[in-house]
Amino acid sequence: MSVVTVQVGQCGNQVGQEFFSVLCNDSSNAKDKLYKDCSHERFFREGPSQDLTARAILIDMEPKVINQTIAKAAKSGKWRYGDKAHFCQKQGSGNNWANGFSVHGPKYEEVVRDLVRKEVEQCDRLTGIVTMMSLAGGTGSGMGTYITQCLRDAYPHTSILNHVTWPYNTGEVIVQNYNSVLTLSHLYQFSDAILVHENDAVHKICAQLMNIKHISFNDINKVITHHLGSVLQPVYTASSSHYSRNPIGEFMSSLVNHPEYKLLSIRNIPQMSSTSLAYSVFNWPGLLRHLRQMLIANAGMEEGIDWAVRAQSASKSDRGRPTRELGFNRSLANLLILRGKDVSSAETGGFKDPALYVPWLPVESAISSWSSSVPFNGYEKSATLVSNSQSLLRSLNSTVGKAWNMFASRAYTHQYMKFGISEEDFLDSFTVLEQVISSYSQL
């Protein structure tokens, strides 16, 4: 039961490297041998002298980041990437989704398919494929989308989870909203779920919770991968006799119960600098009360939550009225993952409140709760909530709106036409996302 990770573009590769680093450190420090073995089998190939090789493929159109990523992993002395698990070229995609999707994707399809196939063949059983990429560049977003399409075709019965990094609102890439719209609309067809981290939100966590003064991508990626690890490391899902044998499949069935709703967000508590952590004590009721309110009020972190927002059952009078007007973030499904000391004593009833959810699904199918008594990544207790909710509506609306404004004057569209993306393609993408916005608004 292993997971193959496909890292694409600068962001995908940098996040991927940090992801394996977190997994390796966490499992190496774990006192529970079952947990360690399960984590290793899931994410690494183990050599004869117990050396760990990530079950990962690295793709980029320029060599610099790939070389740095491979070197950083090797330098850790704890794990490394496979010798022939990467593919790069000499020139990037120039932040142009069309270049990544229509040119680089098809041109290097065979090489990438081959790399993934070889990695998959080394798994006793494949439980899922995780791709990592940004929404804003050209390689990660365009080629990453093309690769996802190919993977869907090659592995029709395997769960595919796309992890995407949402660009800063005031981003560095002028066409980032175009790239984001094209990526998300296409992924909606091929992916089983799209798990989102927003750079702005994670930046805030680094500044306010971790007290970091000069925030780098490295700091941001540490937070992102702490979240990802807290979800994907071994955990008891239903039975407490063995760790989940199908983590990605179970993840999907817990969270994605309707093809119209595939956007997932993630919250984690507590988060703080290691210095503060050493002096802090947490209890489950306090952590879960904060996490529940973070969900309801759509807050990315425990600081500055609006405690006045209340869960409100969807009544007749609310129907057709977007719940965000009420300030309340309604969920379709939530997955709660608790890790650490005394986890069996944690009372999770607050997440089973029907008022949190849509009325057309039974609550029992809307909330899943997984746990493990093994502390995660240095935190004695930690709770993570993955949500399929209205949480991303605001960002999606804003991105689509900005892209549409640019498209209305056809700004920069010639750069996409050059690589075969037509006005109709843009319009189709807008239509797909307008539908997604409308569906989530109606929850």
Ligand SMILES: Nc1nc2c(ncn2[C@@H]2O[C@H](COP(=O)(O)OP(=O)(O)OP(=O)(O)O)[C@@H](O)[C@H]2O)c(=O)[nH]1
């Ligand atoms: N969180 C995070 N975001 C990153 C990182 N590197 C780049 N980004 C974001 O990713 C977007 C740019 O995409 P990249 O991944 O750099 O681009 P690329 O996919 O390599 O594509 P090309 O440069 O066009 O070849 C911007 O929104 C950046 O803020 C990273 O390490 N971590």
